[in-house]
Amino acid sequence: MATRAPGDRLLLTPARRAILRSLEDPGDRSDGHGRTAAQVAADLGLHVTTARFHLEQLVEAGLVTTALRRGSVGRPRKVYLDARGGPAGLAAPAALNAFTELLTSAWADAAAGAPLDPEAAGRHWVEEHTDEPAPPPATTAGAWLGKVGRAVDLLEEWGYQPELRTRAGGRTVELTLHDCPFMTMARAHPEVVCGIHRGLVGGTLAAVGEQDADLELVPFVTDRTCLARVTSASVPARGRGRNA
Incomplete structure (x- = not known):
């Protein structure tokens, strides 16, 4: 039997598969710069703490990455992005x-x-x-x-x-x-x-x-x-x- 990679094991739960689908195809719900835990939770009907827990597990596995985005007011927001297959980051x-x-x-x-x-x-x-x-x-x-x-x-x-x-x-x-x-x-x-x-x-x-x-x-x-x-x-x- 083939050994599953850590990311494969994480995707066995329906909630995490749904979260990745949400990040992969946010439609008109995102500005193209990632989504907050609260946004993911609202989209999937999860408690924000539950959504954040799953997101952080996906970050640890390298399937999701994070960034800080500054808004017009208030503190920067932590957002989550799909890290699979995308560019690692682009310099100006x-x-x-x-x-x-x-x-x-x-x-x-x-x-x-x-x-x-x-x-x-x-x-x-x-x-x-x-x-x-x-x-x-x-x-x-x-x-x-x-x-x-x-x-x-x-x-x-x-x-x-x-x-x-x-x-x-x-x-x-x-x-x-x-x-x-x-x-x-x-x-x-x-x-x-x-x-x-x-x-x-x-x-x-x-x-x-x-x-x-x-x-x-x-x-x-x-x-x-x-x-x-x-x-x-x-x-x-x-x-x-x-x-x-």
């Missing part, structure tokens, strides 16, 4: 041009005899596009989060939709990055693509006065998800941290 033309520029610079240096250093190339790109002096490091969690927001804005410009989670009273911010817009190259050369992105985030933090912040980039924590974790070096630690 400006981001593709900048990425090509970065790769050309990194490999040109290597051809000239310098070590290939994608992270340094990413940092140098930020330096060239920054014309303001760096402010002093943040001393409060709120000020630190505002500075991390600059890195989030940059990631969005490059085609990501980061999801944020804070720890340790706001000193540590985890950025979950779904569907890298450079996925094909990242799978083939993670040391290059991830190195450039590490340089971009680190360079952005340095540009806002947080050059001593601790930065950890973990590629492919799932098949289509990476994780960036940044911790302030200047915001005082609290006795007991908790998730935001």
Whole structure:
């Protein structure tokens, strides 16, 4: 007997098959940018908690992906999208041009005899596009989060939709990055693509006065998800941290 893949086992339940059909063919009920758990629940006659549970199980299996969508007012909404067979994500033309520029610079240096250093190339790109002096490091969690927001804005410009989670009273911010817009190259050369992105985030933090912040980039924590974790070096630690 053939062994079922995890995604196959998840689809054995009628509710999850119905959810995927809803995401696959939303008709006139979606703006083309995914659907919220509440929208899925209303469409299928489920309680929103039940719909969200099934959706998150499908996310874990790689059948569904998530993104944050900003509306005209209020907080960004978490939406779910069918991840089967679709593109992993597309970078904006400006981001593709900048990425090509970065790769050309990194490999040109290597051809000239310098070590290939994608992270340094990413940092140098930020330096060239920054014309303001760096402010002093943040001393409060709120000020630190505002500075991390600059890195989030940059990631969005490059085609990501980061999801944020804070720890340790706001000193540590985890950025979950779904569907890298450079996925094909990242799978083939993670040391290059991830190195450039590490340089971009680190360079952005340095540009806002947080050059001593601790930065950890973990590629492919799932098949289509990476994780960036940044911790302030200047915001005082609290006795007991908790998730935001």
